[in-house]
Amino acid sequence: MSREKRIKKKKLGSYPFVSVVFSVTLALFVMGLFGILLLLTNNLSKIIQENVEVQVFLNKNLSTNERTKIIKTLSVKDYVVRKDGEAQVQLITKEQAAKQFAKETGEDFVAFLGDNPLRDVVTVKISPEFHQEENLSEIKKEIQFIRGVYEVSYMQTLINSINKNVQKIGLVLVGFAILLLLIVVILIHNTIKLALFSQRFLIRSMQLVGATARFIRSPFLNRAIGFGLIAGFISIVLLAGVIHYADAQIEGLLSLVKLEQLGILSATLLVIGAMVGFFSTFAAMKKYMKMSLDELY
Structure with missing residues (x-):
C-alpha cells in the first residue's frame, strides 16, 4: 500500500523543490x-573621473561681462561635464579664494600684504571620455586662445593615475564577473542534473509507452523555469534587505546606485535563473533520454 502511494506521488516533472530553489537562490544571490x-565601483569611478578639473586663470581687471562671456564660451563645449543639463563650470573670484585660504589656514595674507595677488579662476569639469593626455592637451590649447584667459592648468599625473587605476579595476572586475557567471551556471546545472537523477526511470517508462520527447520534456522545462523565477525573486528580496542594511550602516550608499540600474540587475537575475534552469534541464533530459538501461542503473 505504501509503495503504491509513493508511486502515485511521483509525477512527471516533479523533483525536489526546496533543495533546487535553495541552491539556485544562493547562486543568484x-x-x-x-x-x-560592480555597479558601486563603476559609479564611484565615474564620479571620481567627472570631478577631474581644468583650472582656467583669468587676466586681472576683467569686467563682469568679460568673465561672463568666458564662462558662457566654456559652458557650450562638448568636453564639459553636464549634470541635469547644466554645464559644470564655476567661477571662483580672487576674493572668494582669499577668504577660503584664510579660513583654512587662519592667516589673512591680504591684510598682511595690503593687496590680493590671486586671480579669478574658472574651474571646468572634464568628461571622462576626454581624459586622454592628447585630448587634455588640445583642450588646454583651445582654452588658452580664449580672450581674457591668462593660464590653463590641470594635474596630468593625477589624471593619468586615475585612468590607469580605473582600467585595472575594470579589467579585474570583468574577469571576476565572467568567472562567477561560469561558476553560477555550473552550480545550477549540476543541481538540476542531480535533481533529475531521481526521475530517470520515470522518463524511461514514458519513453517505453510511446510518449514523445516534447511531451516528456515539457513538464520538466516548465517546472525548471518556475523554479528559476522563484529563486530569482527570493534572491532579489534578500539583496534588497542587504542593500537596506548596508545603507543604514553607510550613509549615502544608495545614492551611488541608480534605481534603474537595480531594476536591470533584478531583471537580469530573473532571466539568468529562468534561462539557466531551462537549458540545464534540457541538457540533462537529453542525456537521460539517450541513456541505455544499463547506464540508468
Missing part, C-alpha cells in the same frame, strides 16, 4: 551581490 559591487 552571490551573483547579485557581485553585481551590486
Whole structure:
C-alpha cells in the first residue's frame, strides 16, 4: 500500500523543490551581490573621473561681462561635464579664494600684504571620455586662445593615475564577473542534473509507452523555469534587505546606485535563473533520454 502511494506521488516533472530553489537562490544571490559591487565601483569611478578639473586663470581687471562671456564660451563645449543639463563650470573670484585660504589656514595674507595677488579662476569639469593626455592637451590649447584667459592648468599625473587605476579595476572586475557567471551556471546545472537523477526511470517508462520527447520534456522545462523565477525573486528580496542594511550602516550608499540600474540587475537575475534552469534541464533530459538501461542503473 505504501509503495503504491509513493508511486502515485511521483509525477512527471516533479523533483525536489526546496533543495533546487535553495541552491539556485544562493547562486543568484552571490551573483547579485557581485553585481551590486560592480555597479558601486563603476559609479564611484565615474564620479571620481567627472570631478577631474581644468583650472582656467583669468587676466586681472576683467569686467563682469568679460568673465561672463568666458564662462558662457566654456559652458557650450562638448568636453564639459553636464549634470541635469547644466554645464559644470564655476567661477571662483580672487576674493572668494582669499577668504577660503584664510579660513583654512587662519592667516589673512591680504591684510598682511595690503593687496590680493590671486586671480579669478574658472574651474571646468572634464568628461571622462576626454581624459586622454592628447585630448587634455588640445583642450588646454583651445582654452588658452580664449580672450581674457591668462593660464590653463590641470594635474596630468593625477589624471593619468586615475585612468590607469580605473582600467585595472575594470579589467579585474570583468574577469571576476565572467568567472562567477561560469561558476553560477555550473552550480545550477549540476543541481538540476542531480535533481533529475531521481526521475530517470520515470522518463524511461514514458519513453517505453510511446510518449514523445516534447511531451516528456515539457513538464520538466516548465517546472525548471518556475523554479528559476522563484529563486530569482527570493534572491532579489534578500539583496534588497542587504542593500537596506548596508545603507543604514553607510550613509549615502544608495545614492551611488541608480534605481534603474537595480531594476536591470533584478531583471537580469530573473532571466539568468529562468534561462539557466531551462537549458540545464534540457541538457540533462537529453542525456537521460539517450541513456541505455544499463547506464540508468
